[in-house]
Amino acid sequence: MIDNHQSLPQESADRITKPFARFLEIQAAASGLLFLAVLLALALANSPWQEGFLGFWKTPVGLTFGSFDFTRSLRHWINDGLMTLFFFVLSLELKREIVLGELQNPRQAALPFAGALGGMVVPVAFYHLLMSGQPGAHGWGTVMATDTAFVIGCLALFGRRIPSTLRLFLLSLAIFDDVGAILVVAFGYGEALNWSALGLGLLGIGVVAGASRVGIRSVPVYFLLGAAVWLCIDASGVHATIAGVILGLMTPTRIWVSDARLHAILGRLRAVPAGDRQQGDTATRHNLRQASRAVTEALSPVERLETMLHPWVGFAIMPIFALANAGITVQGADFEQPVSLAIIVGLVLGKPIGVFGFSWLAVRSGLAVLAPGLSGPLILAGSFLTGIGFTMSLFIAGLAFDPATLNAAKLGILSGSAIAATAGILMLLLLTIHAARTKSATSTAEQGRVP
Known part of the structure; x- marks a missing residue:
């Protein structure tokens, strides 16, 4: 029998499981x-x-x-x-x-x-x-x-x-x-093309591709880059x-995080007493932050x-x-x-x-x-x-x-x-x-x- 504390809290939206259905x-x-x-x-x-x-x-x-x-x-x-x-x-x-x-x-x-x-x-x-x-x-x-x-x-x-x-x-x-x-x-x-602005827009798209290639994963960074690309293309006439x-x-x-790696990261938290997670910047707190990011990147x-x-x-x-x-x-x-x-x-x-x-x-x-x-x-x-x-x-x-x-x-x-x-x-x-x-x-x- 599965302990309820081993799974996420259930919400009404949880019944929509497949992205297509959602x-x-x-x-x-x-x-x-x-x-x-x-x-x-x-x-x-x-x-x-x-x-x-x-x-x-x-x-x-x-x-x-x-x-x-x-x-x-x-x-x-x-x-x-x-x-x-x-x-x-x-x-x-x-x-x-x-x-x-x-x-x-x-x-x-x-x-x-x-x-x-x-x-x-x-x-x-x-x-x-x-x-x-x-x-x-x-x-x-x-x-x-x-x-x-x-x-x-x-x-x-x-x-x-x-x-x-x-x-x-x-x-x-x-x-x-x-x-x-x-x-x-x-x-x-x-409209009539502004080639300089179009070139800057294409350069911005290249920067987005490069950032993804080197492993930058911050969503706000990509939103800022996307806004810059939008401004350039808007000014280009396209x-x-x-x-x-x-x-x-x-x-x-x-x-980015495979299922096996996610389970391994989460597994490090199971044996930690609950009170230890409140003790400042300890290894346990570090593991919690890492687990949070791993869940997101799964x-x-x-x-x-x-x-x-x-x-x-x-x-x-x-x-x-x-x-x-x-x-x-x-x-x-x-x-x-x-x-x-x-x-x-x-x-x-x-x-x-x-x-x-x-x-x-x-x-x-x-x-x-x-x-x-x-x-x-x-x-x-x-x-x-x-x-x-x-x-x-x-x-x-x-x-x-x-x-x-x-x-x-x-x-x-x-x-x-x-x-x-x-x-x-x-x-x-x-x-x-x-x-x-x-x-x-x-x-x-x-x-x-x-x-």
Whole structure:
């Protein structure tokens, strides 16, 4: 029988043991808060407080020293600064899944990658077809990405009635195409390049790699280096959020303290009387400090950073982003504007056609395999959910459109995302009802054969 004093105290959060399960748990909960933030932004943007609410996000914030002026609007700090952490966490999750998780098998990773590729190429083709030669044609990036939180939130409605492999497929796909979208943002929606600042940013990335190579393990040191890299890339003309993607993919997945070493270090503490641990700077106190560090370093940097940052991203950064960007005035809204219609078509038709079509081709060609429990109808239903472009679509729209067309673009994003979510949920509902009836009929038939 195990003594309770030999294990860590039990907390309610201890039941979430796997990083993947924890990621899904946070995403599902965060989607509800994100939805409330969207409703609040829409309500305030169409209320008597409209002017104050919309003007608040334009408030200049920054530092000025003589001729040096580093001032940005509050919305800019949110979209370029806080969202860097959003992409950093997405990159951590992508690297962990590829190196340590379910995507280690190249043929399993190929399926969401192919779906993500189709989910970027086909909607962009639809958008170009509808917007060719018209104002706003440069906004094709708005139909490329999938909102991870809302997709996982929709899947959470069905609980265990859908296979976990569908969640993994859609989560991996969303991360792949979000990273692809931010690469497009960095180079497709950047400004004229400042090569000196870009060079300093690349030098900073090299310093981060060197610090990791020589064994510097202090998280605050890397946050300071990351902030310096962000400032340089922001000044370079390349969109600064690419710094989050690069630094996330550079984060090590290897643990520093092995299980055997951890057990040996902890073993030195077992025979020490409790009172001896309070006797100043003794060898026992040294062993306690070493054990504390060993426990921390028994997890990889990817896992520790993801655990630390993911709740902040899900419950703070994304709702703040929604408040700053989802406020559109719907009075006199015109759905016949070319930009709105092109975005709706791209999200509602382009995304599912591209995701399902490229996934089907990948499986038929032998490049990818279907995970257990994953079927064509489930992929088709999930493909419609990938049309929920909300967060990334709004993010790109703010870069791609001028003020005259931005409101129409946001209207198309919200409408297209809502239609895609409704279609995906209804398809999954029909599939789960059919599966339940089939299971019930099979069970009844088996009982009838019992002598």
